[in-house]
Amino acid sequence: MGMRFDHEDGAKLSKLESTKVEMVEMQKENERLKMILAKIAGDYRSLQTRFFDVFQKEQEKNNGHRTQAITPEDHEKEEEEEPELVSLRLGTNSSLPKEEKMIKNDDKKDEDLTLGLGDNMFEDAKQEEVSQQSQMKKPRVSVRARCDAPTMNDGCQWRKYGQKIAKGNPCPRAYYRCTVAPACPVRKQVQRCAEDKSILITTYEGTHNHPLPITATAMASTTSAAAGMLVSGSSTTTNFNLSDNSKPITLDLTSPQTPQLNRYYYSSSSSSSLNFSSYIPRSNNPLTESITKAITSDPSFRSVVAAAISSYIDTGESFSLGQEGNGCASTLLTNFSAPSSNAQHGNNLMYFQPPFLPLASSKNAAASVLETRENIN
DNA sequence: CGATTTTGACCCGCGC
């Protein structure tokens, strides 16, 4: 067949070559992103340490009083608007719950909110107060991920303390609390998506009062980065309906069709299928706003999220349809080297194991995954 | 036998 048309063979060969080159470039890019991730994760942790110091000092100094350089009005609102939620989505594409679909229409607004935040200000005091505040606020982070196991392994230890059937979803919602440290206030809710039962929605609430296990650190960095972006928001660009504070702030990390930030991070990566957009209902607090600006305008911080996904993509090739059953039982993040030891070498930074992200390279593969899982459920 | 899960009871906020 091919013998008849040498030029066809030649064309195939050259295409093969260009594909190879492309792959090499992508690998390089991946390495670079991992380097960035290592740096950011390290920075994040040192910032966290510093924050805890400051937080403790403030606690002692004010004996339980919150110090905020904001108006009393803001303060009041802040307390009233406790329930804020950050939501991350991993490995979803089509089946969004209805209310989230509605939110999703506002992608452009989201761009304004997240990318349009310009000012850089890491003014110490403000930063500290804001961090402290986010501590107080019991931030909620929701992660949507394809997962067949009852719960995702996120590196922390959890103890189940309840289960309920929530209205509007036949799947039970399970309640867990963190048992890594005795008095850790962090809780999580786990529930399958009603529309697509292969999607597991995990909502974390609160802040750990202990160092995270190494396997959990990367995830925490990711979600904290997201939370940092979302806990506040820009009052100038926010015009969502805010009367209902139970409305989640949503950060969407998944679907293939909206590559805004995807493009931002993965300019040459045609194989990735990530959507990363955020929805920020509101901010009344100039301080949180400041910190948010600082965070969101820091490309490297944002890269944490992107790089995490990138890492997954990097290893995504080993995704195996045969491992569905225990996919989520495997560690979400592995091989995350400690900064103190060898992070500066820039290798083995962080890998998402493939269990829950049917991302990327092959649409057919993703489709098969879905089919297989349908059968399981 | 300690840790974890299960599960019905209980509590609390919210809307009517």
Place this chain on the structure above:
DNA sequence: GCGCGGGTCAAAATCG
């Protein structure tokens, strides 16, 4: 005040 729904408690059951 009442019912509903979501979240938590805690005793019993189960697991490793």
